[in-house]
Amino acid sequence: MDIARLEAYADLIVEKGVNPDKGQDVILISGLEQLDFVRMVVEKCYRRGAGKVIIDWIDMPCAKLDQLYQTRERLSVVEPWELAKLQWRVEKLPALLWLDSNDPDGMEGIDQEKRAQAQMARYPQIKPLRDAMENRHQWCIAGVPGKKWAAKVFPGIPEEEAVEKLWEAILASARANGDPIANWDQHNATIHRRTEQLNAYHFTALEYKSSNGTDLSVGLIPRGVFAGAAEKDLSGRVFNPNIPSEEIFTSPMRGQAEGIVYATKPLSWQGSMIEDFSIRFENGKAVEVKAKKGEEVLKKMIAMDEGAPYLGECALIDYNSPINNTGILFYSTLYDENASCHLALGRGFENCIDHFENYSQQEMRDMGINDSMIHVDFMIGSADMDITGITPDGKKVPVFRKGSWCF
16 A cells, blocks of 8 residues: 555544543554554654643454453453553543454354453443543544454455555545545535534424335434534533444433334444344333344343443444445445445444533433443445434424435
8 A cells, every 4th residue: 555645544543533632642552563654644644733642552452362262251351550541541532543453253153142241341430430421522433454353344355455445445435536535525514514404493303214224213202313424522612432433322211112124224333243133122122132243242142231222322324325336345444334324232422412422421311321331333335225313392294215314
């Protein structure tokens, strides 16, 4: 891959993505294959004015060995140094940048029950510190090719060629060709105009219908708003949490979802694949799940905690999106969720409450924002999907027809 194009992509991630303040620390999470690009991003962060860049290296094969050989009791332990590190983050509020290159099948074969039990044991200790950081710092997730990921997306070709093809797909999806900064300025403006149009309706519900059997109604929060693209933290710092991002999203009312929805793309969750699946909701709760592959993983997912089987997000993306038009199945939620409409199980977004800065977390949860240890996006958009918004006076407004925006 041409170095100049990678430099421009790194500039985009740092400037429009994580956007560190002068003197602010940055935590950068990356796989071990990405050393050259990580060095490039680290320098960009420092040139942007970052105080200190801290690298958290991750390795999925080692993480899988942990899951295979450690006991459930050992996996459940939160070490004092882990809590101290999170407490440091609460106090310092570093920007967080994750360069994602995970192998979609990297955790196949582990004991999912053991893993789920360990995560559930760890979460109550971590949750107060995580809540204390919510909406108080910038964060960004962006993709970088990994060899296993590239081989999954482009099977049957030489490794170097697959990685190069994945680089091309990542740069195209991220609007990182040409002038990436100008592209994102224009893209953010377009997304924000459309959110204003949606918010003017004050929808109380969304209805989804598709020929694949999807027939779902989702209630919305009266004080809820749609958002998308660039966001602000509570200090007013602007950042783009996902590169790429095509979505306009809101968090629905907990307990108000009725019907069934069919996924239109596979889901890779924590290194395990879930394919050809459906979820049926009653009183807002996922009460039945079916999958041709990964059904047990899906059942473990919605049993992670009390909020896991409830919806935390409704996201709207035109089926004619740049990512969908690549014709590539990325096997990565970051990309596939931005190819077409999706929903998410689990935790909702507090910044989807109008003037969220004026309310406590508990007040926003009382308004209807779901709380959970998970937030898992799954794709439901199709070429014939219709989405209808319901206004407070009961009027039905077409939002999507045949997979595309009506306005």
